[in-house]
Amino acid sequence: MINVAIIEDNVIIRDGLSALINGTSGYKCVGSFGNCENFLSELPKLEIDVALMDIGLPGINGIEGVKKARQIKPSLNILMLTIYKESKVVFEALCAGACGYLVKNTPPSRLLDAIKEVYEGGSPMSSMIARQVISVFQQNNAVTKSKDDYGLSDREKEVLLKLSEGDNYQQIADSLFISVDTVRHHIRNIYKKLHVHSQSEAVAKAIRKGVI
Amino acid sequence: MINVAIIEDNVIIRDGLSALINGTSGYKCVGSFGNCENFLSELPKLEIDVALMDIGLPGINGIEGVKKARQIKPSLNILMLTIYKESKVVFEALCAGACGYLVKNTPPSRLLDAIKEVYEGGSPMSSMIARQVISVFQQNNAVTKSKDDYGLSDREKEVLLKLSEGDNYQQIADSLFISVDTVRHHIRNIYKKLHVHSQSEAVAKAIRKGVI
């Protein structure tokens, strides 16, 4: 049995969904709300597996609703309801923590499938949205990993890492079994290669570029 | 007309795909390779819209192949071919830059649809994989944004940012129109709040925790 909650301001749609869900074996509508505020206040008391949430709501909108709901119950599976298929809003909703989305005129059988998919740990979404989603973290990976490391040697990275952990020259020297002057020398080279002139700048650049 | 390339070591499957693609109007197979090496060396010369790549290849495997192909031609759309539906490998492929994936026994019509979706900027994938993908950057956002900022005030973050940009105390003071002693004071408080004892450590911690 999948326990579903509905947050949708249009009473016709809300009752329609509710009837569909209650009329299907294996599904049950355990809550039905016209706005996020009511939903959020009831959320702690309810046993909900999947929440269907409209994006365009009066008061707290769907996106904000997702964020707040996840703060209250991080494990909650939320499926967004939207009028437009490919909008930036859908993307934002997913970022905020929604698990998938449905277009409002989705046929009932597909709707029930989607609820089930979410319940089982999937995220139903169109391939267009999926592309947007994966491109975001491909960029992250590109920035974080594939970028060149400014020609830093392994030893230099090691020194840089120690710096970022708060070690001073003497401590780095001790932990690497080298002299302070050598540490100094490495750091000099690091500065040259990164084009910086202070520890902080070097560390910041190295972390931001994914070198360490 | 969608120009497709195939990288697949099994000659039966390869020829089957090739025949399917060439036999469908609007699709054309412009290259067919038994391994990544050959594909990668030909890639610069070919006009390819979508590449179908097997994951389990001899020599350079599909995942590595995706990475290298994207280095050569970042705009290339790659669709992975896989035997297993929900594997970590598929997820890795998407991270590496693939645009979607197909299970090998996908019916021809769905296969052609998927190629078209990729060509049009989508990313066909199952909802299970989609969930894995979005959960990754939801975590990123959670780590990057919602995490507490150790109670740092706006001013303190401002100072910290300047530090990470290589400014020294005097330069920070000048750019914020405050005295060096005040900068010193802010940094003192930053150290207290972050439990660190040097610029580098503070900057590293702040960046890694997404505070700045």
Next chain:
DNA sequence: TAAAAAACCGCATAAATGTGCGGTTGTTAT
């Protein structure tokens, strides 16, 4: 095998930092 790069060591010194102490003023929350 010669050249290049990495890793190592040393000394000197001006400049910058970390940390101790002491304050005032204005805003926000209880």
Next chain:
DNA sequence: ATAACAACCGCACATTTATGCGGTTTTTTA
């Protein structure tokens, strides 16, 4: 209205850093 906090300012001083110069030895690469 009293406390808590942010933001501001000041002084002193030991420690640490940045940067200049000079080297040697080993490993990698052309």
